[in-house]
Amino acid sequence: MNLDQVLIVGGGIAGLTSAIALRAKGFDVDVVEQDPNWSVYGVGIIQQGNVVRAVAQLGVLEDYLAASYPFAGLEMFAPNGAHLVSIPTPKLAGEDYPANLGISRPALHKVLGDRALAAGAKIRLGLTIEHFEDQGDQVSVVFSDGTTGVYGLVIGADGLYSKTRSMLFGDRYAPAFTGQAVWRYNLPRPDDVTALHVYTGPNSVGLVPLSDEAMYLFVTSPEPGNPWFALEDRAAEMRSRLAFAGGRIGALREQIVDDAAVVYRPLEALFVDRDWFEGRVILIGDAAHATTPHLGQGAGMAIEDSLVLADELAKAKDLPTALSGFMARRYDRCKFIVEASLEVGQWQLDRRTDVDNPGMVHRMFEVTSQPI
Template sequence: MTEQAPITAITSALIVGGGIGGMAAAIDLAARGVAVTLIDLDPEWRVYGAGITITGPTLRAYQRLGMVEDIAREGAIVAGSSMFLFNGMHLRDLDEPPIEEGLPATGGIMRPVLHHLMQQRVAAAGVSVRLGVTVDSLANRNGGVDVTFSDGTSGRYDLVIGADSVRSRVRELAFPHMGEAERTGQGCWRVSMKKPPTLERGEMFFGHRYMVGITRCGEDRIYLWLLTPHEDTGERLEGEALATQMKTHLADFGGNAGWVRDTMTAEDWVNYRPLAAKIQPRPWSDGRIVLLGDAVHATTPHLASGAGIAVESALVLGEELARAATAEAALMAYEERRYERCRDVVETSVAIGAAQLAGRPGEEIGGIMGAALHRLAGPF
């Protein structure tokens, strides 16, 4: 991690939520000399999930944290992706040049592996971590925030950062003008398993009412995602029934998508969840309390950018705190820099999903995706 400009506007910060955005903020602020406490409601600080696609902009954000080599070692770095018709017929290869010199193009990693790598960085940064606890009350007072925790203890911090996911407790307590993320009408099926023998790059399958993609996440690991109209029954299925339903949805697919269908079992990690998204209305801060990540810009996976914009938001927050004379000025500048970019990601992702539900041509959907990814390659 490169040397960071020190922060003088605050000396202490509480980060609520130990996910990707919260850990990125903890690593960055600690490197800038802030005494950071990070709390997470899960007493074991676990993460569940399949793989995660690491786009060029996301790799750029992780480069600022000094973690690209970690991701390359524990995940998979590839030069681009391949496009197929749903029946497995190859359409074309897309080479994706790096968005910065010396930066890999794209890749993937298993989410639990990435979580563990970031936990190691949090520990190395000297961050104080408390588990099995959240916040019960927050009160701005005299240039700080008085906090009461769910275990009855209390504390005072110069800044409180709510990075506690789409169902944010901090948002609920401090931002009554905001609301819950809204379902988009699509659901996402995922399976994590061994890699098909012939797969080397990411793959996407078009021309079907369902959209499918495969991401390499390690030497011999992949995850496959499948987007369908939302199914209430999917949320209630488990084990063999869940895997069987996913296989049914993949019945028409060939190539490596067909190989996954024929090879996957209930012993692999199989999951279904409805998709929800929301760009929360401004302001994103109240006094010395601020939100980042899914708490304020929850998105769907269509641009593979949810994790990336969370890390970006953490980095921008640190930059503005180092630049500003007061925390309040920094939070305003952070919001100004982040709102439009995050709104673009959320609204474009939802628009892609709506186009898929409406059966729009693949070329049209690909054009929306390509234009958005080009915008994301710009500076943040």
């Protein structure tokens, strides 16, 4: 297949897990990341059962366990704190491993970066692609510093605002603001927050354990017009999104005082509704299927992409077969996650009270429990 060298554009979750998976299959891998500091924002992320299974297959689960907080399921509450339902989640990696993990993004970034480097991936920072030319049997690449390279495959793992996607498909696919945003804040973890806690109400609220000491609080709110908030206003703005809440959430609200610690992100989504590749260039992760966080599966879909792509490249007799096999295994699954997450967000925007939120969560678990 002439895959002597693979280029991955983007050093985030999709890019690093792809590098680890490809190195395990014997491919030579270069990774370029445009951020010279290789930084991530400092809140956390939920890794559900399918992700625990995927990182086990990737060979990094023990590193994950050392850097994360394991938990068994999801607890749903009314805005006043009344318990509504417990939703257990399957142990897809085996009975000896947890069903879910909460992990801080800096810790996750370190685990994946260290393992990619240890596996032999060559990572260059402060660099991205400027131009590529698919020559049929190889891809000629010009980088942003003027250097060049020749690769058998280019993987665009460069996220929501993917430059690789724009080079492939022009402006046909662009992130769309959904009308909502998410606010996140790290707090000390109470002893009884040992699972994902989700509170229904006018704004969806959740508590995610990250370690013995820490958790994060999130609130998803409507934000008409996609406003921008000055740093010095963000703690007060986040507290205002929680004004409806009493009980535990009301008490936690008053601890949100550090503007710089508030992480605010408008929610945007996209789905590339065609093959995610042309010739020897392919998109994975958010570059192809960016979802909102309502079902907690954005990173999970990216990690699964990485495993499946490496598997198909290793077993197929030619590149078109490999990339088509990848699409057959990933398209419908990722499409479901994007569309179902957007549906939940729309329920929240419409203030729907006639919907089955637990049912949607159960459906998500059913889909993601299936083999990748």
